[in-house]
Amino acid sequence: MATAAMGRPGSKGDLPILLAPVTALLVLVFFVPLSFVLFYSVYDNGLTAKAFVSLAKSTLFLRVLGTSFDIALSATAVSLLLGYPIALHLARQPPRRRALLMILVLLPFWTSILVKSFAFYIILGNQGIINQALRWVFGEAAAVKLLFNRVGVIVGMSHYLIPFVVFPALASLLAQNPDLRRAAQIMGAGPVRIFLRITLPLSMPGVIAGGLMSMVISLGVFVTPTLLGGKADMMMANLIDFYTRDTLDWNTAAAIAVILLALSGILIAMLSWVRRDDGVA
Amino acid sequence: MTNVDERLSLTTAARAWRRTGSTIAAFVYFFLLMPSLIVVPMSFGDKREIMFPPGTFSLTLFREYFFASTWMATTLQSLEVAGASAILSLVVGFLAAYALVRYDFPGKRLLNLVLLSPVLVPVIIVALGTYLYFSSIGITGTTPALIVAHSVHTTPFVVVTLMAGLRHVDPNLEKAAEIMGAGRIMVLRRVTLPLLMPAIFAGAMFAFLISFDEVVIAWFISNTSTQTLPVKMYSSIQWEVSPVIAAVSTLLTLLSLVVCLVSAAMQKPA
Numbered sequence: 001m002a003t004a005a006m007g008r009p010g011s012k013g014d015l016p017i018l019l020a021p022v023t024a025l026l027v028l029v030f031f032v033p034l035s036f037v038l039f040y041s042v043y044d045n046g047l048t049a050k051a052f053v054s055l056a057k058s059t060l061f062l063r064v065l066g067t068s069f070d071i072a073l074s075a076t077a078v079s080l081l082l083g084y085p086i087a088l089h090l091a092r093q094p095p096r097r098r099a100l101l102m103i104l105v106l107l108p109f110w111t112s113i114l115v116k117s118f119a120f121y122i123i124l125g126n127q128g129i130i131n132q133a134l135r136w137v138f139g140e141a142a143a144v145k146l147l148f149n150r151v152g153v154i155v156g157m158s159h160y161l162i163p164f165v166v167f168p169a170l171a172s173l174l175a176q177n178p179d180l181r182r183a184a185q186i187m188g189a190g191p192v193r194i195f196l197r198i199t200l201p202l203s204m205p206g207v208i209a210g211g212l213m214s215m216v217i218s219l220g221v222f223v224t225p226t227l228l229g230g231k232a233d234m235m236m237a238n239l240i241d242f243y244t245r246d247t248l249d250w251n252t253a254a255a256i257a258v259i260l261l262a263l264s265g266i267l268i269a270m271l272s273w274v275r276r277d278d279g280v281a
Numbered sequence: 282m283t284n285v286d287e288r289l290s291l292t293t294a295a296r297a298w299r300r301t302g303s304t305i306a307a308f309v310y311f312f313l314l315m316p317s318l319i320v321v322p323m324s325f326g327d328k329r330e331i332m333f334p335p336g337t338f339s340l341t342l343f344r345e346y347f348f349a350s351t352w353m354a355t356t357l358q359s360l361e362v363a364g365a366s367a368i369l370s371l372v373v374g375f376l377a378a379y380a381l382v383r384y385d386f387p388g389k390r391l392l393n394l395v396l397l398s399p400v401l402v403p404v405i406i407v408a409l410g411t412y413l414y415f416s417s418i419g420i421t422g423t424t425p426a427l428i429v430a431h432s433v434h435t436t437p438f439v440v441v442t443l444m445a446g447l448r449h450v451d452p453n454l455e456k457a458a459e460i461m462g463a464g465r466i467m468v469l470r471r472v473t474l475p476l477l478m479p480a481i482f483a484g485a486m487f488a489f490l491i492s493f494d495e496v497v498i499a500w501f502i503s504n505t506s507t508q509t510l511p512v513k514m515y516s517s518i519q520w521e522v523s524p525v526i527a528a529v530s531t532l533l534t535l536l537s538l539v540v541c542l543v544s545a546a547m548q549k550p551a
Contacts, residue, residue: 018380021373022396022436029433030399033410040413082309089306092299101310103545108313110537110544112494114514115530119316121522122323122333129319129333162313191298220403222497227518237405237497244409244501254413257406268401 037261040254051255061239061256068235071150071225072218075157079214080207082158083165087206088199090166091173109163117227120156121147124228152228157218164217165210172206173199205274212271216264236260317534323524324531331524342528352513352525359510362424363493366431370488371481373432374439379473381440382447400437407433408501415502422504430498435488442487442547446480483547490540494533 041051055061086105090098108116123129124146134142146152176199184194222237234242236256243253319333324342326335346352380386381393399407411430415421450473458468474481496511503512510529517523 015380015384015386018376022377025373025433029429033414036413037406037410085302085305086309088302103541104310104313106541106545107317110541111317112533114511115320115533116316118518118526118530119319122319127332191295220405222405240405240409253409257409260403261406264403
């Protein structure tokens with residue numbers, strides 16, 4: 001390639017060369033696959049809404065849809081309740097200490113979901129750490145079922161989601177002007193009052209963003225319900241897998257994917273509205 | 282320092298409030314760390330039981346993983362897919378990041394958003410679409426199919442990392458080299474890329490680990506001969522729970538720790 005043909009830096013002649021590879025990759029391996037999903041959801045020897053109509057009448061699908069929302073909402077609530085204290089704690093630390101403690105949040109973020117699932121299998125199982133401890137303290141009858149049911153799914157998902165809550169909540173907390181808290185303190189407000197009237201309300205954009213992100217992630221979750229949940233904890237992604245591989249009903253699988261895509265789209269639109277002041281979502 | 286006089290002015294109530302907060306936080310930190318702490322001792326147990334704490338200390342599981350099983354084959358497959366995805370997404374991602382940081386053009390904001398969309402769309406939908414599309418052109422189950430499918434997923438992370446890196450590389454250095462007569466390729470090789478090395482390294486690590494741990498797309502488009510490590514782990518945990526997974530998990534945790542330290546180091550300059 002002749003150097004001169006590429007032009008000077010900043011000249012627009014380079015743009016096609018710079019942007020062609022990423023465009024090709026996105027179109028061929030992202031947008032075309034997405035359009036295949038859309039296509040299969042409405043095409044079966046001619047255009048048809050058959051797949052959607054039968055889904056609307058399918059008790060299996062409606063149950064799975066309900067389960068998905070149920071699990072997503074519970075896991076999001078638990079993640080917010082556990083993630084917010086972490087964000088608050090991190091926000092109070094001096095920068096160096098915060099960077100160190102941040103590693104404790106980043107490590108689970110970068111840990112394979114399969115490693116975590118295996119670990120929870122050991123922690124929550126019938127012969128797991130918690131049940132061993134319960135038996136040791138309270139006797140043989142004290143064991144509780146924590147795995148292959150809703151509890152297992154919520155624990156596993158909350159663990160996965162907490163970092164996604166901590167990052168935006170921490171950003172919101174760090175962006176607050178500390179003088180506001182100081183002013184309230186000078187005027188005689190106690191710590192709980194300062195928290196409820198200043199810190200918490202001002203951090204709401206971050207909390208809402210974290211909550212919406214958790215909803216998007218948990219509605220589409222695939223691994224955790226299969227490995228830590230029971231039969232009643234099947235979620236939309238598992239149903240898509242079921243129709244794709246077990247019954248080879250690609251139209252129904254694609255229709256469920258389109259519904260999931262629409263739900264995620266609504267949540268992401270809300271997310272970018274909440275974060276409209278930060279520039280990019 | 283604000284910190285000092287803030288501490289001096291703390292009332293008893295404020296101190297109690299803080300202590301409560303710190304206690305809750307300590308509990309959650311422990312919860313976050315627990316899985317990583319559990320798998321390491323587990324991996325030194327033996328083959329017969331999956332119990333914590335393991336009754337014995339042995340390297341049986343590691344030996345099994347490295348020498349006596351199909352685990353190594355799937356690991357090599359994952360290494361190949363993750364390595365190739367990292368390289369592909371670095372090349373594609375660098376060019377895109379360079380355009381987005383150094384140039385102004387119509388549709389830049391839109392492109393920024395579109396570039397991130399593979400991360401925002403639930404991965405199950407991408408996995409299904411890729412499966413349907415690749416089946417129709419007859420390439421499901423091939424290694425190149427896995428590589429490109431993973432690259433779409435890793436490229437956004439590379440682009441974001443490299444864009445942050447490029448903003449710290451002064452464009453005047455590139456201009457100066459140019460004025461002194463260096464060609465575009467020369468400027469890239471001798472100025473831009475060396476200065477960008479930390480971000481390139483971090484981006485490569487992120488892309489590698491994301492692909493190495495990715496399970497949903499691989500579950501849909503790999504077959505028995507191109508099975509990756511996470512897919513094997515997924516089926517194993519689902520059906521028999523081989524204790525070897527403890528050894529695999531310890532090694533994966535080490536890899537995560539390295540990448541985690543890299544990403545923690547990346548956050549500081551910002």
